[in-house]
Amino acid sequence: MTVNLPLLDRRETVARLLRDRGELLVVSGLGSATYDVAAAGDDPRNFYLWGAMGGTAAMALGLALAQPERPVLAVTGDGDMLMGMGSLATIGAKRPSNLSVVVLDNEVYGETGAQPTAIAHGVDLVRVARGCGLEAPDDIRDMNGVGTLVERIHRSDGPLFANIKIDAREHARVLPARDGAWLRSRFREAVLGLAP
Numbered sequence: 001m002t003v004n005l006p007l008l009d010r011r012e013t014v015a016r017l018l019r020d021r022g023e024l025l026v027v028s029g030l031g032s033a034t035y036d037v038a039a040a041g042d043d044p045r046n047f048y049l050w051g052a053m054g055g056t057a058a059m060a061l062g063l064a065l066a067q068p069e070r071p072v073l074a075v076t077g078d079g080d081m082l083m084g085m086g087s088l089a090t091i092g093a094k095r096p097s098n099l100s101v102v103v104l105d106n107e108v109y110g111e112t113g114a115q116p117t118a119i120a121h122g123v124d125l126v127r128v129a130r131g132c133g134l135e136a137p138d139d140i141r142d143m144n145g146v147g148t149l150v151e152r153i154h155r156s157d158g159p160l161f162a163n164i165k166i167d168a169r170e171h172a173r174v175l176p177a178r179d180g181a182w183l184r185s186r187f188r189e190a191v192l193g194l195a196p
């Protein structure tokens, strides 16, 4: 008999992911994932994507390769991850141990009206990630699993992939700054310090 557990709440999940974040650098996918990361507390070490759908994991890959001593976390939606699925292959080929990609999987394109994604039709991102050579636990469905994931993210023994099953409820938007040039400069300064 299949037991249908309640799905996780995205805000609670992201707040747990970012609690006691230490040195973590965060890249958030466009739309809801960015609002979740902002809701957990603005931080100069957050790089919010306001567009570039499909680009979150690739952006985090570049950052992880450039900053190999720091843990890097991509947080994004299943729609964004599906669009950028090829970047999982590049992550598998480059194998940055400090990179974690976390998908908040509500099986819909929430931002644009909750159209079902390919996940709703049976596509399995965990198997895709494993096939690309990433470490990937089974779909995460409870907060204990999120806690274990946080420990793994901070161990930097990846590359790590995790798919977290969340409910499709929309939350009030928490909008961080929208000026991309300013966000880039702020992030750069937080990571590299002020230019001489």
Ligand SMILES: Cc1ncc(C[n+]2csc(CCOP(=O)(O)OP(=O)(O)O)c2C)c(N)n1
Residues within 6 Å of the ligand: 029, 030, 031, 032, 033, 051, 052, 053, 076, 077, 078, 079, 080, 081, 104, 106, 108, 109, 110, 111, 112, 117
């Ligand atoms: C190339 C491109 N196609 C479509 C869009 C429109 N769009 C913006 S957010 C979004 C849905 C994102 O879905 P998902 O990543 O699953 O996040 P959710 O809001 O469901 O958490 C779409 C289709 C876009 N911004 N760019």
